[in-house]
Amino acid sequence: MTGSAADRLRRLRWALTALFTTMNILGLVAFAWWIIRDDARQGEIQTDADLYRVTSVMSRQVIYNTTVNFSLVNTDDLNNGCPQFAIMPGGAPSFKAHLSKKECVPMDNAVLSGLAADAVRTGLVTGYQKSSRGGLVRVRAERLLNPDRRPIGAVVAVTDMGPVQDDHERLVLFVIGGCVVLVVGLGLAGHVLSGRAIRPAAAALQQQEVLLAETAHDLRTPVAALRALAETALQNPTSRADLLPRTVDLAVRMGGIIDSLLVRARLAAGVEQLAIQPVWLDQLVSGVVENTPADGAQVTVTAAPTKVDVDPTLIQRAIGNLLDNALRYGRQPGATAIVHITVRAGTVTVADHGPGIDATLAEAAFDRFSSTGGSSGLGLSVVRWAAEAHGGTLSVYNAVEGGAIFELRLPVSGP
Structure with a gap:
């Protein structure tokens, strides 16, 4: 076939x-x-x-x-x-x-x-x-x-x-007409039922195609950079000591991309389920910030005790993506990145001092294959998907004094 x-x-x-x-x-x-x-x-x-x-x-x-x-x-x-x-x-x-x-x-x-x-x-x-x-x-x-x-x-x-x-002829006409109507109705019903029957397979196929497309899309740039570093190292043996850390960073980045894609694919396919549990959001955010290399950037956290019902592993990855996005793109040319994170009432706000986001492209920033101002399409789409999987939301807007602000809202635990 x-x-x-x-x-x-x-x-x-x-x-x-x-x-x-x-x-x-x-x-x-x-x-x-x-x-x-x-x-x-x-x-x-x-x-x-x-x-x-x-x-x-x-x-x-x-x-x-x-x-x-x-x-x-x-x-x-x-x-x-x-x-x-x-x-x-x-x-x-x-x-x-x-x-x-x-x-x-x-x-x-x-x-x-x-x-x-x-x-x-x-x-x-x-x-x-x-x-x-x-x-x-x-x-x-x-x-x-x-x-x-x-x-x-x-x-x-x-x-x-x-x-x-x-x-008898009237009955024959009635029966034939009724059969024609029933055949048409049953044909339409069969088409609807067959569509429902293959919907899981179609959804799985679509998820597979999206996963493959996302993998190819997000690995293309780091793979090309990794190849360029390797070729440079081969051509300039004296520079290998300087190139090796950059190679390791690219490998780590590629591993993070693959991990994000696999987690999303397995959860979407139902292979794994969200491990929902009460989590102190302020402590989780502080832990993510402490474990993320700042590379000279200024990162501050203002947090009030907040307990939410989430899958801690998935939310850690989502907040890490927001922080990574702010560190990479939330800066003015030639300046050091300045990122401020606020945690309050189940909401994580990540503000940077970068060029901001075009208001007309704000929604597109969450699209899987969009890149506004150089941001990672995958990173923000994973954050939005994680928010929706928990019944929350992700929104973005520009600050009056400049810079982009991302707000991740999550369901707060009951008393």
Whole structure:
């Protein structure tokens, strides 16, 4: 299979949608076929029941002594309604045929006589015929017997199938239309469900791609500098003593970058969980400052006792990134960096005396791949991610007298 992993996931989503929709289509087709067939069968059963009622009643109403008497037939309500019927000799001893008074559907008498003849011969005939106008009719011909159990004729009942067919066709259209709507709805539902099914894989893939991009982006510069130092050391053996500390610093910086990326990736992927616990924020910040080389910079801390619920390792890294960002970029050209850190009520404020941040680019300063005024995109994005992971926030603005101010707000522990 060709294409990127994201393309393969998209194709997988469409494949899952197609599979889900196809399975539902097969089920709906089977269900629709059963409904349509059952409706047709029920319509036929109901029609045959009406015809049977006519033929059975009329068979009992015919009086036979030596001749056929229709006096009871003429007074029966069925003689004036539908289904219509005819009582005919059908090849038996001849008598004058009787036709019901109401013609519900035009029928050729020859057809009725032929049905009566078949019934006299076989006992019972049911099926479909054509009316004089070509319409479909349902017929039932039942043999008449005299007291000696000999055939004397047959009762032929006929009903128009037009209304039944119309009802059936309406049901077919309704079922087909309903199935189409259901297929569309189920297809959309399948697409949504398949999207949810592959969402964890897509999220993991996105995290992997971001991790790779971040690693390549942030290691590119130190790797290039490390190579330049190594080449310089090879070309100038006398300078190796001066270049070695710078090489070590670059290696340490690269290790910190990789550690930050791995911690973020493992937490985002759920491999590790935040170890939330009550922490004295002022003490944690003081410890970070003490363990961070100032390289001649002036770093002051004003802290009030503040207890917060955080993962101490992750917050140490976030505050270290803010301090490192201020030490690297929070200075005027040729001047010593001056950084002041304030800790109060769950908020860590890091202020520098650098050129500040363009207000229009302040939000972009937290973007993973942005670099405003030379700041590290990764460092600030990790700080913001750590703040959000704890339910806090990270904001930045410029001081009136100059310099950038970063505020990291964290949830304060309850009493």
